[in-house]
Amino acid sequence: MGSSALVLFFIVGVFFIVIATSIAALFAPRSSNPQKLDPWECGIKPSGNAWIQFKIGYYLFAIIYLIFDVEVVFLVPWAVVMKKMGTVAFVEALIFLVILGIGLLYAWNKKALKWE
Amino acid sequence: MYDFSKITGAIHNWLSSIMPDLGVIITEWVLIGVVFLAFFALLGLILVYAERRIAGFFQFRLGPNRVGPFGMFQTVADTVKLLLKELVGTKEADSFLYNLAPYFLIIAALMSMAVIPYGFNLVAYDVNIGLFFMMAVSSIGVIGILLAGWSSNNKYSMIGAIRSSAIIISYELSLGLSSVLAMVLLAGTLNMNEIVMSQQAGWWLFRGHIPAIIAFIVFIITGTAETNRVPFDLTEAESELGAGFHAEYSGIKFAFFFLAEFVNMFIISAIAVTVFLGGWLPIHIPFWDGFNGIMDYIPGPIWFMIKTSIVIFILMWFRWTFPRLRIDQVLTLEWKYLLPISLVNLILMAFVVMMGWVF
Helix, strand or coil: CCCHHHHHHHHHHHHHHHHHHHHHHHHCCCCCCCCCCCCCCCCCCCCCCCCCCCCHHHHHHHHHHHHHHHHHHHHHHHHHHHHHHCHHHHHHHHHHHHHHHHHHHHHHHCCCCCCC | CCCHHHHHHHHHHHHHHHCCHHHHHHHHHHHHHHHHHHHHHHHHHHHHHHHHHHHHHHCCCCCCCCCCHHHCCHHHHHHHHHHCCCCCCCCCCCHHHHHHHHHHHHHHHHHHHHCCCCECCECCCCCCCHHHHHHHHHCCHHHHHHHHHHHCCCHHHHHHHHHHHHHHHHHHHHHHHHHHHHHHHHHCCCCHHHHHHCCCCCCHHHHCHHHHHHHHHHHHHHHHHHCCCCCCCHHHCHHHHCCHHHCCCCHHHHHHHHHHHHHHHHHHHHHHHHHHCCCCCCCCCCCCHHHHHHHHCCCHHHHHHHHHHHHHHHHHHHHCCCCCCCHHHHHHHHHHHHHHHHHHHHHHHHHHHHHCCCC
16 A cells, blocks of 8 residues: 555554444443542642643753754664664764764763753 | 465455445544554553563562453453542643643554554555654654643642653654664665565664674663653653653543553564564575575564564563663663664764675
8 A cells, every 4th residue: 555554554453443442432321420520630629720731840850851953863874874884874873973973972962962 | 474465455345346446435534543552552551561561570579460361451440440530620720731642642643653563465554654754753752741740730740740741752763763874774764664575674773783783772761761761751750750640640541641652562572573673574594495585474573473472572571670760860871872772873883884794
């Protein structure tokens, strides 16, 4: 199959979830009361909204991740042709990886990787 | 070597002889869809059963043993139960995103399964960037987790989802960089079928010297983290978050998350098998021609399943061996240990390939 397989698997996934949820909706019992629909918080009455600010540390890691992920994308075509190109490709990738390694060391030195 | 394109080709020719072109296409779509859906659901059932049974053996208890012989139908009974459970949501949730979240996980898992080669020419979507496609699609799953946690409007879900996305995106670097790319260097292709074919002289794990072994160890660690399993299961750490990002999901909607998690474990194991352990190729021991001849008679899909089961068993073993890490320990492990190791390992592997030191 060609790339139409993607359409097929998309349809299959949607079909699976729709069928399963509609079976549940048809046969499952339904009884509702206000307490049941509260967000679960250890059984006590939930206090406030959950959509609040969260720790900035996660954001820092996401930014560093972005840089390295783009790097991985650049390295994929290199990895495929490395065998044929030999020394030239090796030296180029070495320079690229050393620069990124310095970037990682810089982030490390700035304590961006420290969790506090 | 069993060529499955003969079987699929025969089915295609037979269908072409009895119906028009459009009918053939539709029938084949339905067939492939049904086969994969059945495989997907069956995989979930078997893996959940295996997980509980293995957990039982590790803890000197029996595990499920009442429903059917050796409790084999326990998960079937559980599925029926989950189907018939009431769907309790929350009134505070963002209901559109709340209902959308399982689609991401299930579709991402299904699409990743499409490019796995189960046997010679037995692959639904034979694409030349298979491994890259796999890495790209499997990382879509994290959007589902994030949506589920965010839309539930529950503090535990929220914390679980944020932690999960931090872990998954961090560990994706080592997974892609060290392990998979290092092996692509050896194989020189991203097509999963060709990667398997390039291992006919021996598995890359053994032919790739020390860098390949380091890459395999890093891959298993990061794979465990990618699937949110112990010791990296901060996403749903029972003792602190209840159930994490799916705390507000019940009944069959919870089952989707559960299913996706177990199928992801299979997918990670399947990548490990394809890239490191020779995929569907049989075990060959040098100079044992008789033994090798006998092994050749066992079909590829059976070899694939045996190897995948062994890797899955290792992942389940981890669960009962290592204690859960804290979030800062998890991120330190990735950014200060695994990522530098991966970078150096990639250079080492490139050097090995450049010098032609491959067996």
